Structures are given as structure tokens and as C-alpha cells.
Amino acid sequence: MGRTANSDREGISELTTGRLSVYLRCLTFLESQGQKTVSSHELAEKFHLNSAQIRKDLACFGEFGTRGVGYDVSRLRRQLVETLGIDRVRNAIIVGAGNLGMALADYAGFNSNGFHIVAMLDTDASKTGKTSRQGIPVVAWERLGELVRRNRVDIGIIAVPGEHAQHVYDALADAGVLAVLNFAPVQIRLRHGVKVKSVDLRINLESLSFHLKNVEDGVIA
């Protein structure tokens, strides 16, 4: 019973986190447009969100806005940056310097505003010494422990084929990494204290398929 309650709580906080990230993107946009204040209704209307949900989520973090005025855009933005813990720079490494690893190394959102990709690691000696287009180096897999220690890396990104993912996760955990983003399509056996977030890109295609089916069935014009 204790376990279920715990997983539920983690599940909820993860959904909320996703929404906080969305609010942050909206506020960053409004700030770039020079807007000073915004109400939950305006946020909802402009970005296709739910205003009651916005108020509820923000109230969790002590943000209530001012009646008739709304939220202070810059202040709320700073508050979200702090809440998400991206007011400091977090170092990450990518394991696997194949097409996916290379794409992630140069992915705009991965190496800016709070995240820094230190290196890609690979077991293939012919890749070490090379860099991504943006200059992220590929280093030998054997240097994992040293790299994590020296750069205080707390995020590992798994971009290797499924059959190697568990081994990579275990090695990351041994090296002291506390959070792992997994792109391999396998279930990881977890160690206590080393969180995994798995990315399942296929879900996006299934959502589009659902839309197409509704068009075909005449549910949507």
C-alpha cells in the first residue's frame, strides 16, 4: 500500500512538472514580447491551456497572482526556473555517439539555459576524438567514472541500442549519476535513488494515428 501511494505521488508530481515546463515556455515568450503581467485566463486562452489548472498548479508553489491584474510575468518566470531547479547549470553526458547521440548533443534545448552536455561516450575507438557539429567531444567509455567525478555530472542520457541500456544504466549509477534519460525502448531495472525517465517517441505517432482515424471516420472535419 505504501508503495502505491508513493508511486501515485511521484506520478502526479511528474505530470505537474510537465505543465510547469509548458508554463515556463509561455512566460518566456510573453517576456520576450515585453508583456509585464498576465492572468490565468489570458494564459489559458493564448496557449490553449486550462485556467483552473494553471491557478491550481501555481498555487502549489505559493503563486497566487493579484486579482484583476494577474501574475507578474518576469517574477513568475523566475519562480518557475527556480522550482524546476534550472537556475543552476546541470552537467549531463550522453552515452552512445551514433546518430541519436549526435542529434541529441546538438539538440537546441539540451545544451542551453541550465543544461550543459559535457561529452558523448562510446566504446567504438574509431569515434573517440571526434566531435558533434557543435563541438561536443566523443570520449572513450572507460573514462565514465573520471568524467562524472571531475565535471560533477548528475544526468546521464542513454542513446545506445536496447540490449546495452541496462548495462549503461548500471554503470551510470555506479559512477554516481542520479538521474537518467533513457531513449532505448526497454524497461530498466531501477536502483534505489537513481531515477529514470524513458522517452517513448512512438506515442506521438500513435496520437497522430488516432487523429487520422477520427478524420477517416468523419469525427473531425
Add this chain to the structure above:
Amino acid sequence: MGRTANSDREGISELTTGRLSVYLRCLTFLESQGQKTVSSHELAEKFHLNSAQIRKDLACFGEFGTRGVGYDVSRLRRQLVETLGIDRVRNAIIVGAGNLGMALADYAGFNSNGFHIVAMLDTDASKTGKTSRQGIPVVAWERLGELVRRNRVDIGIIAVPGEHAQHVYDALADAGVLAVLNFAPVQIRLRHGVKVKSVDLRINLESLSFHLKNVEDGVIA
């Protein structure tokens, strides 16, 4: 007002679709283990889901299960496959044969069980004629219209730099593609009837950052 209500409905159906995809993965796993029936409680317990939400979501599609027995695993799985519209094969093309396009072309979930990647398109003539490791060919961008018509492609996947994404979206729409998966970190101006789903991979890092911050703050052990 009408617009907001509509966006809300679409928002909700998109969230529900995501959950249906998750249920489908759970049922596929249970079926592979030879399990015949499953209750919403067991599903919730095993896969860290919410049992009331499961019952509510499935009831939307006319699935109620049998009291004391639960759902028939294979039947419910088939029903979800149909609901998501992946009981037929949908053809997709990837625009951009860089690292990201190549990684997506060979991504396990993108070329199996209901989805077929026809080709990658690229404007770089030095890339055409090559293939991904799994054999997906790179063809000239100019062949977009012909390729979409001949292969009845209804999904386009944008894997080009942000500055080209809008142009690619418009060309896909002109060619008759009805659904677009966008990996470029830009807002796309939509055309009526051509749905976009944008993938924001950074949200996953922010969620891990939130977890790390809670560990640092002593909220989580």
C-alpha cells in the same frame, strides 16, 4: 468561447490518447506473458497507473470489464489497437536525413506495428541514394509530391533545423499530408486540417532537474 471549448476538447483527447498508448503497452506485455484477464486494480498496481482513471478512459470506448474478473487482455488490446487506428499500416516520410532523421528512421517504434517509414527526403544531393543502417533510402526533396501520392503517405516527420521547419510543413501540407510530427524547436503556423504534434525533448530534462532539486533540498531521500 467556441474556440476555447474546442481546444480544451482536443487537449483532453490528446491526453487520453497518450494514456491509451500506455495501456496498450501494458496489455501487450501481459499478453506476451500469457495472462488472460486483468483488473483495473492489477493494471494500476503493476504499472503505477491510476485505477479510477483506467476505468474512466476505457469506459469512453465502451470497455467496462467484468466485475470480479476484469478485462479480457487480448480483446482489450485489440480494441485499443483499433481505437488508436494502428490496425492498418500508416506510411510516413522523414524530412531531413541528418543525424536526427537517420536516428528516427531506424528507431524501433517508428517502423513497426502500424507504421512504415517510406523514405527520408533531403535537399543535399550528396545524401540521396544512401540509406539508413536499416535500409531506409534518402531521396531528393523534389520528389516529395510524387512520393506522397504514390505511397499514400499521411504522416510527415520534420527533422530539419528550426529555420526550415515552416517551409517543410507548408510543403507537406501542399503534398496532401494530414499529420505532422515536428522535432524542430519552433512554433508552426497551422493550416486547417493539417495537424501538428511537436516533440519537446527538453521537458524530460527539466523533469529530471526537478527531481534532482528535490533530492538536493531533502524533499526526496
